[in-house]
Amino acid sequence: MIMKMNEYKRQVITVLAAFLIMTVSRSLAAEECRDTVVIDSVVYTVPTRWCGHKMDSTQIADKTRLVRLPAELCFEDYRIYVLPETRDALVKMAAAARADSIELIVDSGFRSAAYQKRIYRRRLAEGESFDKIVQFVAPPGYSEHExxxxxxxxxxxxxxxxxxxYRWLKKNAHKFGFYETYPETKEGLIPWESSHWCYQPSE
Ligand SMILES: [Zn+2]
Incomplete structure (x- = not known):
């Protein structure tokens, strides 16, 4: 009986210790995120979803290389710009989709950090909170659209x-180098953004 009791205590202590380590390491991880963005002199903390995902200068598009997408791929009369290799792959992918009676239309491509900041300024001016906006819009400097x-x-x-x-893209986009950046299952990157696709061919 004493042996059993000791065994029970040992198990309880092990479980408690594991729980403590988990809690402490989780809060340390949360504290490690010190990413902030400044909009009109106000400093906002970047939520965990975006923490550590700031685009570095090597990822940001050289604006002089941007080209316009063909009008038939653009929503209404939007002028949408991407890198030439993104456009070429998208044109090929859209043609393949069309052959399967699927129409791929795009309403956004390259967006600068300054543009992203303007979205925030406008919505903040309309009375929305940063926390609300950041649920749907990447903070300036963090958007893959850059x-x-x-x-x-x-x-x-x-x-x-x-x-x-969407079903067609899930099945075929990878053949053209396009991937869903925030798929349903990717941990920590919620909410799921099914309409957002990125050209990342594996060379
Ligand atoms: Zn997007």
């Missing part, structure tokens, strides 16, 4: 996940 490789498909919201176009 690379000139990312595009948003239409409809560029959660409903895209229920379209034939």
């Amino acid at each position: 690379t000139g490789r990312a595009v948003d498909m239409v409809p560029s919201n959660a409903s895209f996940a229920h379209t034939e176009a």
Whole structure:
């Protein structure tokens, strides 16, 4: 009986210790994130989802290389710019999709950090909180759209996940070098952005 009791205590202590280590390491990890963005002199803390994902200068598109997407791939009369290699791959992919009776339309490509900041300024001015905006819009400096490789498909919201176009992309996009950056299952990168695809060929 004493042996059993000791064994029980040992197990309880082990479980408690494991829990303590988990809790402490988790809060340390949370504290490690010191990323901030400054908008109109106000400093905002970047949420965990984006922490450590700031684009570095090697990832940001050289603006002089940007080219316009053909009008037939753009939503309404939007002028959308991406890198030439992104455009070429997208044109090929859209043609293949069309052959399968799927129309791929894009409503966003390259966006600069300055543009991203303007989105924040406008929405903050409209009374939205930073915490609310950041749930749907990458903080300035963190958007993959700054690379000139990312595009948003239409409809560029959660409903895209229920379209034939999304099903087609899941099956075929990789053949053209396009990947879903924030798929449903990718831990820590919620919310899921089914309409956001990035050209990242594996050379
Ligand atoms: Zn996007």
